[in-house]
Amino acid sequence: MSEQAVRYQTKQAGLAALIGTVLEWYDFLIYGAAAAMVLNKVFFPSIDPLMGTLAAFGTYAVGFLSRPLGGLILGHLGDRVGRKEVLILTLFLMGGATTAIGLLPTYDQIGIMAPIALVILRLIQGFGAGGEYAGAVVLSVEHAKPGKRGLAGSWAPMGFSAATLLANVVFFSCLSIMGEQVFVDWGWRIPFILGAVCVLVGYFIRRHIVEPPAFEKAKAAREQSSKRIGIFSAIKRHPREVLIVIGTRMGENGFAYFYPVFIMAYLTTGLGFPKSTALWGVIAACMLQLIAMPAFGMLSDKIGRKPVYIGGTILSMLWLIPFFLICGTGSFWAIILGFVVGLGIAYPAMMSPQASWYAELFDTDFRLSGFAFSRELGSILAGGLAPFICTALYSWSGHWWPIVVYMCVLGVITLVALAMGPETVHKNIEDNHQTITQ
Template sequence: MSEMSSSAVPARPASASGTGHTALPPAKERKQVLGASLVGTAIEWYDFFIYGSAAALVFGPQFFPTDNPLAGTLAAFASFAVGFLARPLGGLIMGHYGDRVGRKSMLLVSMLLMGIATVAIGLLPTYATIGIWAPILLVTLRLMQGIGVGGEWGGAVLMAVEYSPTNRRALYGSFPQMGLPIGIIGANIVFVIVTNILAPDAFQAWGWRVPFLFSAVLILIALWMRLRIEDSPAFKAVKLERKDVKAPILDLFRNYTGTVLLAGIVSIAAPAIGYLYSVYMLSYGTSTLGIERNTMLLLIIFGAICHLITIALGAVLADRFAQKPVFLWGAALLTVWSFPFFWLVDSGKPLNIAIAFAVILLGQSLMAGPQAALIAELFPTEVRYSGASTAYQIGSILGGGFMPLIATGLFAAFNSSMPIALYLLLMGLISFAAMAVLKVGRHPASADAPVKPGAEHPGMGAVREGRE
């Protein structure tokens, strides 16, 4: 990535409006922020996704024992979905304090919450040991994970976007987005290693705990990286001029309710794809299609690598052609690929499944690449953490959190993947329609964003598109 020298950008006075009209921070400082955003988010998603892998592979018999394997799987996926119910709460709480106290402090809190909950799951006794308390404690810890990750995305995205040069806004914002496939890769690699080293009985008995306990090491690394960075220039400018608001959430819903809801609907398709392929496909491939577990794990890792590369592609295209059209391309690709995706997957052939994953994740990435900068720019700095977090978590619940559960239920009801394909197609159409009417780019979020007339006017009026 080419960096702009800080000396090449003339200093501007800090803007009270929160659009971040300050001197562009030095390249070294920006690189530290990008590294902390990427690594920290990757580790949080690693924690979040090892739960999904464990839910697909072991949590049914370990915490929700039943004579009906389908019922156990549904219960395990329901506990996975519980984390999504807590994510808006995390987004609201940390969004409030992130807008009042700072982005950095909330990123540290979210990391600690996620780390403590994940390690505790690795130490949790099973149903055979403590009975009904096992699933109760598991769900409670999953709620803690949800609160942690609910505050993570908004903070990591804003740190990256608010440090960005104008012509690299989407690319900078995509770094936290890339943390998601890196987390998936890490979670599945650890499960591949553990399942290959240990005998099946040992894995079921205690080996599944290793990925959770390993998180303790990763969390310490991320905390060290995040302690070394400063809060964003845009946030510091608002604090300096004392233009922050006492109740960001109230101000957000007083002035930007329509924007929050519409941005949340825009955000449903991308997580729907992510959790379909990374969580549900592991269960569907092994239990329904009879594919070997290691093969499915490796296919998911392959998909995550494609995802990682194409998120960067989506961001670069968004900086080149503007954020909104690139997002629309991704939503359109999802709608036309939903049925071919399942036709290929249902063949049971690894090559076909790899192709299905690669194409649908390209569609996801064309949405995810511009998504962070696009959502951040909908809100002024003083309510930006609250607004971005709330909108994103609405989309994650509606699109992603219940996808594995809904997909499992649809297949059980119809004994066919076609209803799941139709559901996925509808997700794409809804996001496409919402994005088509959303007015983007009202509040420039980058460190060197220029002033535009009317840029601080609340409501749905657009001042500019995603690039200058």
């Protein structure tokens, strides 16, 4: 392949990772925004407001339960068949489930079957999400040149940021235009039904990408040796790396859902702020993330993945108490500043270098399955439970200090796991030294 063709495919892979991730994670994140504002009323109307929020976050967490299974199965499929096929499949899984949520009858219409159907669709969403993010990162990193993998890996995290921005802008716009009562009655369905549009646009973008050279090389080697990769091969070959990924996910993923999900509910239900306050905070932070993600990715190419990751984790922990004190002032602009620092600066310093680091930890034969499974297993223990646990702690204590302790525990686990992991910035990812021998 010519140098020009290589550059073209690198850009195509980055664009596919960015836009595809925006569209798919819009599907997944739109539930987080809805859980804090609407679904507690629509699907759990007979419960008091705080308990209704807990129930909505409980179904939110359910979406994370199927993510490791999706990571294992879809990741295995991606390592055997191809990255592209998996990324197209995840489009239909996540987008279809999201659209179906928008069409669900409410509790008042069909009773207990409404939250049951909601749980099933969240499980399907989670299964697709299990292979989506890792597939997008692996595709872009494997297409990137050495010395540029940190920047290339940041395309998918940028997509996650843009998806968070898009999901909240859509919700805020619908809420502002319709008014709260109309929005709760039926307007909340519109952001979910737009998931169908995400599927079509994402498919058009991803159908044109090609498989990375590293994957083609590994696949050819497997075909010559007539050896097959088992579904649990990644765990058997890379047990240490799996544990490192799970550990380092604790802080990053916990903070990923702490601000846009729990804090949104905390400000509105707990402190009585207008819903628009938290939405504007998330929107401002996500706008900054679009700059911070590639900046931290490039920084990790220069000084290494781990130093940037460690810095982001420490800053996230140190900002917790100032953030809650800021919330207590009641100042709109102070709260916006709190979101900007915590979610717009500290969090990207973890998320951006993490992407390329996870891809580099695993060898090509096991890269997608190892990355996806271990990352999504960490998602259950961190992001999936964080909003629920934080809400329960606040309900129990009536104060934010237990939440600070809980989030700092997640951060400490991440720092310990980072200390155990290798620096991979100079690793040759095409050197697939873990050859299949069984």
